[in-house]
Amino acid sequence: MNIMEAVRMALQNIWASKTRTFLTMLGIIIGISAVITIVGMGNGMRIYTENSFAELGTNTLNVNIKGRGTSRSISEAEMYQLVEENPTLLSKVSPVASLSGTVKIGTEKSTTTSVTGVSEEYFSMKGYDIAQGRGLQYMDVSTRRHVCVVGNYVAQTYYNGDAVGKTIKVGQNKLTIVGVMAQESKKMEKGGTDDSIYLPCSTAARLSNVGNYSSYLMTVTAVDNAAASKKAVENALYHVFDDEDAYTVISMAEMMDMMNSMTDVMITILAVIAGISLVVGGIGIMNIMLVSVTERTREIGIRKALGAKERYIMEQFVIEAAVTSALGGAVGIVFGYIFSAIGSVLIVALTGEEMSVVPSLSSIVLAAGVSAAIGIIFGYLPAKKAARLNPIDALRYD
Incomplete structure (x- = not known):
């Protein structure tokens, strides 16, 4: 089984239980959107600080x-x-x-x-x-x-x-x-x-x-x-x-450098706190994949009886977890941009200062990479459990 086929099967399984999958991805979505918004606030504060000091003369x-x-x-x-x-x-x-x-x-x-x-x-x-x-x-x-x-x-x-x-x-x-x-x-x-x-x-x-x-x-x-x-x-x-x-x-x-350093420290701390929800999201993915392994025990037994190797079974579940997490990351990026736009409007309305929330490309790339990595890391244990199932016991499972 090649990678594309595994991805296709993963998407079919995700689509078959849309509500459950969305709830599973919710932690990833919240974490990614929060990190992007917070880093965007940091970028906006940096730009605002530099412009303010430019008026004073750096x-x-x-x-x-x-x-x-x-x-x-x-x-x-x-x-x-x-x-x-x-x-x-x-x-x-x-x-x-x-x-x-x-x-x-x-x-x-x-x-x-x-x-x-x-x-x-x-x-x-x-x-x-x-x-x-x-x-x-x-x-x-x-x-x-x-x-x-x-x-x-x-x-x-x-x-x-x-x-x-x-x-x-x-x-x-x-x-x-x-x-x-x-x-x-x-x-x-x-x-x-x-x-x-x-x-x-x-x-x-x-x-x-x-x-x-x-x-x-x-x-x-x-x-x-x-x-x-x-x-x-x-x-x-x-x-x-x-x-x-x-x-x-x-x-x-x-x-100005001191102010930027203080801003970076504050934003890093907030981003780490927001990133905790990514761990929660990863645990959710691991939990749902363990449930999926239990639900598909007979399917796994049939595939192994027909000659599927352990690594193919493991690849399927790891890819499914990674795809679930990556989709959550993609949705989180979209929400991150939406929250950034809303944040920019609220900051101007509440403070009267021309400061925008500016998401950075690096934070988006990092968010996408982290979301995929979380799927692989937290999907490994359920995939390993599925790969090690005894085909005879799996076929007997009701």
Whole structure:
């Protein structure tokens, strides 16, 4: 008996008891669909995390100088020199100075609008585009001009899209708007990226009476160099302060890798838990095959009496178990895609975040392989029992 004939007979036996076979496959179906959906959620979370960090800049380092008393400090010039001394690792640097104070536009006030002092390089470092007017320039920074670039939310909400040339007040200080940022967030909202004001860092430092800047944004030459770049900055700062607590250097790329690692661990644990149902499904297949052997004892006896070898009997039952499991796996894959599509809709509806459940080809291939393997493994014992039946006893079985 060849393989194709064994498969045909297996399908005939499965079709003859459809309800029982479906209930047998149910554990496999649930396990496979759950694993595919969970792995798809992991892929979706990874994509969402990478997109979120891409907005922050995976090629950036955030440096915060806490200092060590008044005797030791690092100047803006020294930070620029640090970049120049490491051209293979670092490319740009910008001081970052947050400015507190209520934002006033005419008679309206905003307490959610962020006000930040930056250099002329900041927008290119963050990948921000200018939709109207111009960005900050070197002369704005060097001469401490009272100018600013506002986010699209500010321009649309308070100026009806016509903000360039108008003035805005931060605390008691008036700033002239010279540019409007292009919309950065998919949905503009109060307190978001687009609800912002950027002015020259030198102006912000003067208005807030700050000496040396405490925060800097740096860009690395390549994301792959993020760890080495972070180490170079930390070494330079340690040389100045001789104290690791005097500064912090945060790599966006390392944070993204850490988040992805945590996601992978969580998804792996959930997938393993979901995979337990595959074992339950395998036990169900073994149980139903043992019942099948009992029901077909006379058939087995007749075949053995007519000269069928043990390995042919064993092959038939193993293939039948594998086909049952494989069919369950195929149905599970279909349900996995259906559940993934439903999950994507529910995530958007419940959280408002654009995150999708993305099944991967590797998880599908693995699911199909595991389902077939389970059929073979759990079908082996019933097949062995069938193959070892004594033909005389089998013919006597009623």
